[in-house]
Amino acid sequence: MSEESKSAPTGVRQQRKEQTRHELLAAARRVIERRGLAATTTREIAAEAGVAAGTFFVHFADMNLLVETLLDERIGQALQLGMDTVPASADLVGQLVHVAGCLYEGYDDEPDLARQYLAATLFRSGPHGPAQQRIQQFQDWVTERITEGVGAEAIPDIDPTLAFTAYFGLYFAFLVAGLRGELERPQQLALLAASLHRLFRMEDGA
Template identity: 30%
Template sequence: MSAPRGGRTGPARPGRTEVTKQKLFDAALRLVGERGAASVTVDEIAAEAGVAKGTVYYNFGSKDALVDALLRHGVELLASRLRRAAGLRDPSRALEATVDEALGFFGEYPSFAQLLVSEMWHTPGAWRETLELLRDDLALIIRGVLDRLQEAGRLPEGVQPATAAAALFGTLLVVSLDWHVFHPERSREDVRESVLVLIRGLAGRTDS
């Protein structure tokens, strides 16, 4: 079989490089944080990221596809941190590390927390279905830690890992948003300690 015209082999629409995705991710979050996802245009995102508008359309096809891909990119960045924390040998330490990593991520990308909260509870939302799937992926990482606690006999009786994981992820999102919108003067360590006070009984720890 001959190569496509122009000598290109492989898919007609090559994948974005990580550098380009990160530029677009950062640019979109800056703009979304200022005005919300609905009012931001592809032209503005491209200009903010320093890439050509045509490049954005070539790689993504539409604004909805662009935002969808950026949501997935952001969640994968967060998920990679949570997986690393969840991999700690002691499940109590792993749960505390997961909290710390989530707060650290939302500290770096507060607009992402805002976007997640606004779109998850926005009905109808252009990216709600995507966000529900992504939320489930993140909650599943947390649930893995809680399952380990349950297997070790360190989860309080009656606590269901699936429900607790969803509740903890929601708590981290809302706490992060409250932190950056209403209490930006608080340190990450202060916010982290407040959350850990709530979950130490769940994690089977009473020390700091």
């Protein structure tokens, strides 16, 4: 750290740190667009951002965390949009399918990043990365909807956490199938809806 940085007020240092992080993310998007994700290195990203190679690791532990961060903003926006625009008349299955559809759209915007982001979501062990925090936000919303459904006797009594695990497994399987080009969006949503009706023992269209 330079003497100037050391002597700068804490607020100024934090602002500079956030600016550098922003520049690294913007540089990463440019390099990935030119070279593709697989060929992109941390050194290239740092050079594109105009910072020392080691500065990358001040902000991101590795490329997986960078990719999580790149995609998380888009996925976060998609999740929030889904939760905010659930049709008032939708039953539990309709609500869950609606949010899943918004998330599928978010992943489709950057499918190459999405594939690596999903791998990070599944296998990263740390509890504080963007992927884990986003899953927790997703789980909290879904379990609240399931709890409401049980309370209103709209669905049979079911443990909300176990139900979320089952729902997430279905959602994820159809997401991966979509990213692999095996299912079109209408098929993804139709299969998810049919599976959830069976999970919650609801009649289709109930």
